[in-house]
Amino acid sequence: MFMIREILGYCIISVIGIVCMAVLYAPVCFLLRKRVPPKKQIACFLFGACVIMVLAATVVVGATGTAAADRSLNLVPFRVFQETWDMPQPKKIAQTIANIVMFIPLGFMLPTAFRGMRYFWKTALSLTLFSLAIETAQYFTGRSADIDDLMLNASGGILGYLAFFIISKLVRKKRPRKSRRKHNHSV
Template sequence: MNLLIFFFKRGCIAFLLTFVLFSLIRTKYFKESKIGSNGTREFLLSIFIAYIAVLFVFMFTPNVFIANKGIDLTSENFDFVGNFKDRIDSGSWGVNIHPFRTILSYIKYSGPFHCFTNIVGNILIFMPITFLLPMIYENTRKLWKIILISTSISIFIEFVQFFIGRSVDIDDLILNVVGGIFGYLLFKFLEKKNFKITKVAK
């Protein structure tokens, strides 16, 4: 719970600051980019960029920094495998390339709360990306593009996490892509229901 509070506070700050700064900068310095757009699309674009900032906070905060804030990562069932030097010296790379190993481990050995936050959390965290993208950019309204985008972003995240003391896990990749698909399906559902907000892309 302490870990969720830690990320929630910093995520809210990152979201608000990025939303305001991006909106101001885009309005002041990139007026030509707004030609052919509209207020709703600009608002959604600011939300999208702000959410990317939140994703950076969640995914790229080094575990050493979290631990230094007094949070017991072991009790929180949070991945912690040491920094890059620790991995080289110990031979413990903290990399899982076996699909569903980590998912099954959480189901078998973790409590409901930690199981939910680690499995469902990895799905939910990618849904806003692929829900918002098709609304902002019409050329992303294909399932194969959404899968490609989700996979690319997730691979990039896992690559960076290797160097900041976070685990690298193919199960995270799988869950992220599933979340990306769910976000896209939610967009398609609202589009079929003729929600006006899904019609703003140019």
């Protein structure tokens, strides 16, 4: 029950953030309507919405600003798996899954919104650095920073990128190819 209330809280904050973002983005959308195609604007907006949702779930909600003594730092890889195996608590399992799942949309939307991010290594590196920034922010707000969270987030981002890659290949196969050569009909 606790996890449902926690997720509902993240969703409410995310919706409020997305609505605020839409209101702020509307004038930009209007100004860019002739220079930036609508599909590109929608992709950028959805990517921004994904970022807001992740930040709401990881940094905004639960930021306590407690004393430095309350902070915890785990730099031992795979500790979360050992703890989850030793103590099967639903919350730990849910957090492990959530750390993967919340980065899947980012891994999908980053290369969708930004053509320069369509290389695997660029997406993987960008999302790993984003996760590192989140873990750093959590540490300095008196919460925990965990290498396992970073690895799980990066794994989710990679899964999202793989979904993008597969879908983009399928879409390209279905589109009829346009001839790149201009035919000279004059004889």
